[in-house]
Amino acid sequence: MLAAERRDVLLSRLSTAGKVVAKEIAAELGVTEDMIRRDLRELAAAGLCQRVYGGALPVSPAAADYATRTTVATAGKERVAAAAAALIRPGATVLLDGGTTALAVTAALPRDLAATVVTHSPTVAAALVEHPSVDVFVLGGRLFKHSAVTCGAATAEAARAISADLFLLGVTGVHQDAGLTTGDPDEAAMKRTLASRAADTYVLASAEKVGTASPFTVLSPAEVTGIITDAAPDHPALSALRDAGVTIVPA
Numbered sequence: 135m136l137a138a139e140r141r142d143v144l145l146s147r148l149s150t151a152g153k154v155v156a157k158e159i160a161a162e163l164g165v166t167e168d169m170i171r172r173d174l175r176e177l178a179a180a181g182l183c184q185r186v187y188g189g190a191l192p193v194s195p196a197a198a199d200y201a202t203r204t205t206v207a208t209a210g211k212e213r214v215a216a217a218a219a220a221l222i223r224p225g226a227t228v229l230l231d232g233g234t235t236a237l238a239v240t241a242a243l244p245r246d247l248a249a250t251v252v253t254h255s256p257t258v259a260a261a262l263v264e265h266p267s268v269d270v271f272v273l274g275g276r277l278f279k280h281s282a283v284t285c286g287a288a289t290a291e292a293a294r295a296i297s298a299d300l301f302l303l304g305v306t307g308v309h310q311d312a313g314l315t316t317g318d319p320d321e322a323a324m325k326r327t328l329a330s331r332a333a334d335t336y337v338l339a340s341a342e343k344v345g346t347a348s349p350f351t352v353l354s355p356a357e358v359t360g361i362i363t364d365a366a367p368d369h370p371a372l373s374a375l376r377d378a379g380v381t382i383v384p385a
Contacts, residue, residue, distance in 0.1 A: 194346035210340035217385035232283030233304035285324040301332035310374035312347035322350040334359040341365035
């Protein structure tokens with residue numbers, strides 16, 4: 135089998151099964167594991183899969199740059215945002231993550247909502263100017279331009295002074311094995327810090343993120359209150375998460 139044919143098989147398996155186990159597919163194709171690992175390295179370098187120990191998982195399209203993500207799955211993000219906004223009660227203190235789905239949450243908030251929103255996203259904060267009864271606190275720090283959020287020691291220190299009712303967490307991948315992931319280690323650490331400051335954490339996960347993975351783990355699905363998604367209820371990743379006791383909130 136030619137290398138190009140093997141890679142087509144690997145990509146097809148990622149699409150249908152949601153993962154590739156190097157040992158299993160090497161035996162199936164009658165080639166060495168080293169050959170499969172090399173193929174996976176090349177696919178990962180081309181941005182076509184996310185390598186993990188023992189194989190690979192589908193790569194998340196949400197790992198693209200901020201400008202590109204504003205054009206991806208906009209209808210799905212709006213559905214997720216509407217379901218998330220419905221969780222915010224009058225008078226609540228809410229930690230709102232950065233990203234394009236979090237920005238959609240600001241548009242879904244009722245115009246008369248009286249609440250406090252704490253965010254490390256300048257774009258989210260600016261969007262909340264249009265909500266006269268929402269008090270906005272912005273966590274300062276170094277701007278991570280890929281996601282248009284602040285992160286680092288200064289941001290984390292400011293976050294530790296907050297006690298919130300709810301954290302709406304953005305991630306780039308939701309997978310039953312890899313967990314909740316994102317593309318940058320500092321951003322992952324910041325998200326964990328924010329989650330530790332809220333009574334409840336809900337994940338904003340439009341359908342294109344479900345069943346995919348990015349390099350850095352934020353939290354395990356068991357550590358959040360629920361996952362808000364518009365993915366099909368019978369999606370294999372959601373079925374596995376539900377079987378593991380994770381609450382799935384349909385959007």
